[in-house]
Amino acid sequence: MTEGEARARADIIARFDAMAKVAQEGRRILDARPDGAVDDGFGASGYADTAGLPDGALRASLGCGDPVGVADPRPGETVLDLGCGGGLDVLLAARRVGPAGKVYGLDASAEMIELAKANAAEAGAGNVGFLHAAIEDVPLPDASVDVIVSNYVINLSVDKPRVLEEAYRVLRPGGRIAVADVIAEDGLDPDRRAAAERRVGCRYGTLTEGEYRALLARAGFGRYTVTRARPVIDGLHAALIRAGKPDAPPGIVIRPMRTADADQVLAIYQAGLDGGNASFETTAPSWEAFDAGKLPLHRYVAVEATTGQVVGWVAVSPVSGRCVYAGVVEDSVYVHPDHAGRGIGLALLNALIQSTEAAGVWTIEAGVFPENTASLRLHEKAGFRVVGTRHRLGRHHGRWRDVVLIERRSPVVGV
Numbered sequence: 476m477t478e479g480e481a482r483a484r485a486d487i488i489a490r491f492d493a494m495a496k497v498a499q500e501g502r503r504i505l506d507a508r509p510d511g512a513v514d515d516g517f518g519a520s521g522y523a524d525t526a527g528l529p530d531g532a533l534r535a536s537l538g539c540g541d542p543v544g545v546a547d548p549r550p551g552e553t554v555l556d557l558g559c560g561g562g563l564d565v566l567l568a569a570r571r572v573g574p575a576g577k578v579y580g581l582d583a584s585a586e587m588i589e590l591a592k593a594n595a596a597e598a599g600a601g602n603v604g605f606l607h608a609a610i611e612d613v614p615l616p617d618a619s620v621d622v623i624v625s626n627y628v629i630n631l632s633v634d635k636p637r638v639l640e641e642a643y644r645v646l647r648p649g650g651r652i653a654v655a656d657v658i659a660e661d662g663l664d665p666d667r668r669a670a671a672e673r674r675v676g677c678r679y680g681t682l683t684e685g686e687y688r689a690l691l692a693r694a695g696f697g698r699y700t701v702t703r704a705r706p707v708i709d710g711l712h713a714a715l716i717r718a719g720k721p722d723a724p725p726g727i728v729i730r731p732m733r734t735a736d737a738d739q740v741l742a743i744y745q746a747g748l749d750g751g752n753a754s755f756e757t758t759a760p761s762w763e764a765f766d767a768g769k770l771p772l773h774r775y776v777a778v779e780a781t782t783g784q785v786v787g788w789v790a791v792s793p794v795s796g797r798c799v800y801a802g803v804v805e806d807s808v809y810v811h812p813d814h815a816g817r818g819i820g821l822a823l824l825n826a827l828i829q830s831t832e833a834a835g836v837w838t839i840e841a842g843v844f845p846e847n848t849a850s851l852r853l854h855e856k857a858g859f860r861v862v863g864t865r866h867r868l869g870r871h872h873g874r875w876r877d878v879v880l881i882e883r884r885s886p887v888v889g890v
């Protein structure tokens with residue numbers, strides 16, 4: 476974080492410290508309508524059911540939606556509220572997860588944390604805990620949370636990509652995130668956008684729908700949607716953002732592929748080629764060639780949770796530059812031979828399907844040697860069908876080989 480960003484964050488937090496004090500004095504705070512421009516749907520008015528919750532929590536509410544209602548935490552789950560403010564969402568989530576569950580409220584404002592603690596004590600919530608910390612550096616271990624919620628906070632961050640990366644890190648495999656936030660229309664005139672952001676208190680700028688989707692994809696999320704809930708003011712909208720972290724077999728984490736993974740990825744690639752049934756290629760490409768050929772937002776590695784060792788990867792290449800094929804890609808999935816049979820290939824393929832579908836890809840295809848029955852079975856489990864066999868398509872180590880063409884047509888994109 477630069478000095479300027481640190482200063483900007485400190486200014487933002489000081490403002491919320493002051494607002495928390497107003498609430499502590501028993502007054503209502505609603506930061507979002509300095510000139511009366513912003514109407515219903517902010518604060519406690521955005522919830523269907525707040526009966527029985529402390530007045531202090533309702534008065535302090537500064538959200539723009541109901542992310543807890545969207546995420547629907549279940550009994551026993553662990554929930555993290557990023558930027559919990561006075562704690563209304565913490566209390567709502569605490570009711571849902573029950574005594575076997577746990578809800579953490581995290582906020583960088585010490586005064587907001589004090590307010591939230593007082594509200595939780597008044598509500599008699601015994602299954603909550605509070606973290607005085609920044610959403611860019613969450614003090615929780617990897618894969619420790621089932622559900623993340625956040626209500627009108629991420630727009631305030633000086634490092635929004637980092638917030639989503641942290642959210643991905645602390646979610647357990649298969650975990651989910653629901654965010655209420657204010658977003659800008661894509662293509663809005665920058666001056667008009669900045670003026671509207673100032674009016675609703677988005678002090679470090681909003682994301683557009685496209686920017687949110689790109690950051691979610693880059694952080695590794697699949698199944699993401701960004702849905703406008705209602706117009707707020709002049710090109711800004713309250714929105715609900717939902718996404719999921721890919722599921723993984725025990726002991727494995729699926730995460731986006733990074734340049735630092737290059738050596739391990741290419742070694743696994745080469746081990747697959749050496750088996751003789753993975754591809755017509757006989758030598759793994761250079762990292763530069765690999766990087767240039769694969770789409771950047773749909774590459775995952777499977778790593779051992781304890782050691783970080785890469786044990787498999789998946790990636791896709793576009794099949795054609797013609798626009799009619801914009802939603803058609805070809806996958807490659809490789810698992811280190813020592814780790815076959817652990818369900819890693821299927822987890823990688825499922826992660827790829829969720830990420831490509833969220834981005835609007837409608838068909839994933841692959842060509843597989845008929846002798847590679849493991850790959851054919853794996854793809855079948857992930858919903859691929861056999862299109863047909865291409866006979867004597869090419870020579871491999873001096874031998875003509877057939878290739879089975881398989882494809883998965885998405886049941887959700889472009890139907």
Ligand SMILES: C[S@@+](CC[C@H](N)C(=O)[O-])C[C@H]1O[C@@H](n2cnc3c(N)ncnc32)[C@H](O)[C@@H]1O
Binds near residue numbers: 488561625
């Ligand atoms: C608009 S309020 C929303 C509070 C709460 N989610 C609600 O719905 O009432 C934004 C909250 O995010 C906190 N916040 C802003 N930037 C933060 C950051 N970088 N890290 C942690 N908390 C932050 C503020 O202190 C404030 O409590």
